[in-house]
Amino acid sequence: MALLNRSDWYDIARDTNWTPKYVTEEELFPKEMSDCFDVPREKWETYDEPYKTSYREYVKVQREKDAGAYSVKAALGRMKFLDSADPGWKSILKLHYGGIALQEYAAGMAEATMARFGRAPGMRNMATFGLLDETRHGQIQLYFPHEYVSKDRQFDWAHKAMHSNDWAAIATRHAFADIMSGRDATSVALMLTFAFETAFTNMQFLGLAADAAEVGDVTFSNLISSIQTDEARHAQIGTPALKILIENGHKEGAQKLVDIAFWRNWRLFSVVTGPSMDYYTPLAKREKSFKEFMIEWIVGQFERNILDIGLDVPWYWDTFLEDLNTTHHGMHLGVWYWRPTVWWDPAAGASPDERDWLEEKYPGWNDTYGKCWDVIIDNIKNGREDLTLPETLPIVCNMNHLPIVGVPGKKWDVRDHYLDYKGRRYHFGSKVDRWVFEQDPDRYAGHQGLIDRFLAGKIQPANLEGALKYMGLQPEDCGKDAHDYAWVWNYNKPDKVAV
Amino acid sequence: MTTNIKDIHKHNRVGPIFRGGELATAAIDALEEDNPDKEFTIEDRAAYIRVETDHECIIRRKTMEEILGRPFEMQELEVILGSFSGQIEAEQEYVRFYFDTKI
Ligand SMILES: [Fe+2]
Ligand SMILES: [Fe+2]
Numbered sequence: 001m002a003l004l005n006r007s008d009w010y011d012i013a014r015d016t017n018w019t020p021k022y023v024t025e026e027e028l029f030p031k032e033m034s035d036c037f038d039v040p041r042e043k044w045e046t047y048d049e050p051y052k053t054s055y056r057e058y059v060k061v062q063r064e065k066d067a068g069a070y071s072v073k074a075a076l077g078r079m080k081f082l083d084s085a086d087p088g089w090k091s092i093l094k095l096h097y098g099g100i101a102l103q104e105y106a107a108g109m110a111e112a113t114m115a116r117f118g119r120a121p122g123m124r125n126m127a128t129f130g131l132l133d134e135t136r137h138g139q140i141q142l143y144f145p146h147e148y149v150s151k152d153r154q155f156d157w158a159h160k161a162m163h164s165n166d167w168a169a170i171a172t173r174h175a176f177a178d179i180m181s182g183r184d185a186t187s188v189a190l191m192l193t194f195a196f197e198t199a200f201t202n203m204q205f206l207g208l209a210a211d212a213a214e215v216g217d218v219t220f221s222n223l224i225s226s227i228q229t230d231e232a233r234h235a236q237i238g239t240p241a242l243k244i245l246i247e248n249g250h251k252e253g254a255q256k257l258v259d260i261a262f263w264r265n266w267r268l269f270s271v272v273t274g275p276s277m278d279y280y281t282p283l284a285k286r287e288k289s290f291k292e293f294m295i296e297w298i299v300g301q302f303e304r305n306i307l308d309i310g311l312d313v314p315w316y317w318d319t320f321l322e323d324l325n326t327t328h329h330g331m332h333l334g335v336w337y338w339r340p341t342v343w344w345d346p347a348a349g350a351s352p353d354e355r356d357w358l359e360e361k362y363p364g365w366n367d368t369y370g371k372c373w374d375v376i377i378d379n380i381k382n383g384r385e386d387l388t389l390p391e392t393l394p395i396v397c398n399m400n401h402l403p404i405v406g407v408p409g410k411k412w413d414v415r416d417h418y419l420d421y422k423g424r425r426y427h428f429g430s431k432v433d434r435w436v437f438e439q440d441p442d443r444y445a446g447h448q449g450l451i452d453r454f455l456a457g458k459i460q461p462a463n464l465e466g467a468l469k470y471m472g473l474q475p476e477d478c479g480k481d482a483h484d485y486a487w488v489w490n491y492n493k494p495d496k497v498a499v
Numbered sequence: 500m501t502t503n504i505k506d507i508h509k510h511n512r513v514g515p516i517f518r519g520g521e522l523a524t525a526a527i528d529a530l531e532e533d534n535p536d537k538e539f540t541i542e543d544r545a546a547y548i549r550v551e552t553d554h555e556c557i558i559r560r561k562t563m564e565e566i567l568g569r570p571f572e573m574q575e576l577e578v579i580l581g582s583f584s585g586q587i588e589a590e591q592e593y594v595r596f597y598f599d600t601k602i
């Protein structure tokens with residue numbers, strides 16, 4: 001039997017804007033769940049999703065994607081690759097799965113918000129597929145690491161991390177709650193699908209896939225790039241929503257939501273993707289630097305798209321471009337120093353050859369971040385590992401909940417951007433984080449960061465040991481230097497004595 | 500890199516970013532055939548292939564069928580379409596990448 005063309009029936013099938021009889025329109029689509037901009041229903045009817053699919057096509061295509069990902073995994077017998085993989089690469093996998101797998105389920109809930117409360121039938125339709133996509137991403141990214149759990153218990157954190165009070169989990173939950181579970185359907189379309197999924201997911205799921213292919217981790221490369229094909233489709237939920245908001249006089253409000261989401265994602269990815277690409281990936285296998293990938297995907301691709309749809313570059317654009325040279329180096333230094341507090345083994349990435357690479361990619365690295373590593377190297381060489389380990393906790397930002405970082409060494413610029421609000425002082429890692437807070441202070445004010453909890457006596461005993469316990473880290477889970485300091489001894493080779 | 504970082508987003512390059520494989524090769528051939536007046540740049544990074552041209556390009560289902568020598572549904576392209584630059588219009592007979600504005 002011949003099937004009808006999709007275009008012959010799509011508009012009729014999509015049109016589910018019935019007139020409610022038993023409840024009012026406002027009860028069916030409450031503003032706070034549906035559309036904080038309150039654009040009239042008839043305006044939303046012009047919404048036309050640019051990347052369409054139907055259920056029949058969806059099932060066929062998704063089946064093919066899954067068959068590809070699982071058969072590559074089966075054919076390559078993953079365990080063998082992992083045995084021979086560089087410890088830095090293993091850390092990338094642990095960080096990726098722990099930071100992302102469960103947030104995929106949370107993203108599914110955000111898609112469900114749009115599927116139920118979206119004002120446009122087309123948005124509800126595409127978000128239903130998006131919900132199925134995110135369920136796939138959650139399941140597959142728990143299934144793939146599961147086989148390593150028996151070999152290395154840090155992989156257990158693929159499932160555990162987001163249920164814990166580890167600082168990295170608090171930071172991740174806070175950022176995603178702000179753009180996903182804590183927003184109405186229209187805001188989710190802007191902040192999650194547009195500002196996150198057409199931007200930063202490309203960094204972690206395609207940029208990092210290029211490094212994975214170089215390293216020889218074909219299974220992981222294939223898995224994450226397969227996931228990104230789902231993202232590419234359901235990320236398009238946001239574009240027509242943005243156009244409708246701009247057409248109806250809400251450009252300023254839409255711009256603000258996109259700017260908030262972009263900044264929050266940027267900070268989070270500076271601690272996830274930044275160290276992964278510039279420090280954990282073995283030197284010979286690095287396709288590009290983090291900054292170069294950011295220029296490709298975010299500056300070149302995403303930002304141009306923002307202009308095309310009718311928004312402007314964010315007001316903090318110059319700050320952001322400057323930060324591409326610095327933020328992730330500081331985050332990396334912090335994560336490595338506080339390594340017992342993470343569920344992966346951070347690779348220092350600071351051997352003589354790696355420093356040459358960093359200096360080339362980030363001129364001035366040796367005079368700034370390198371100065372800190374010099375001290376660490378001396379301490380290790382002198383048998384004083386204890387001086388390279390933390391005794392207390394870092395000051396974290398009350399917006400992104402990551403350590404407050406700046407440039408050390410000759411360009412020292414570390415500073416606290418604070419704000420007093422309703423009798424409490426809040427600390428921020430940048431003026432942009434403080435700006436985000438100021439847009440809706442009561443939304444954020446009640447949240448207690450890790451340090452707030454520490455000072456409130458919720459972490460006992462009130463020392464690092466108590467903090468590790470609070471974060472759910474057993475001694476065997478705690479991160480160590482990925483290469484057991486082997487890189488330090490490269491500095492003893494005669495030709496590198498001068499470093 | 501000689502371009503000022505502040506100007507990097509001021510361009511008009513659009514196009515698909517494919518995962519590698521046989522289908523991607525066919526789609527790149529289709530792009531060349533369906534957009535005869537366009538020059539494409541191809542950046543192959545193994546895990547993904549960035550294909551870009553100026554302002555607009557299209558891939559037609561019929562062209563894909565001719566190149567592959569088998570029936571082809573446009574939606575099958577999704578399996579390899581990891582990302583794209585520009586906006587998209589994905590219909591049953593074609594997929595188009597474009598910008599509304601020119602810089
Ligand atoms: Fe996802
Ligand atoms: Fe997604």
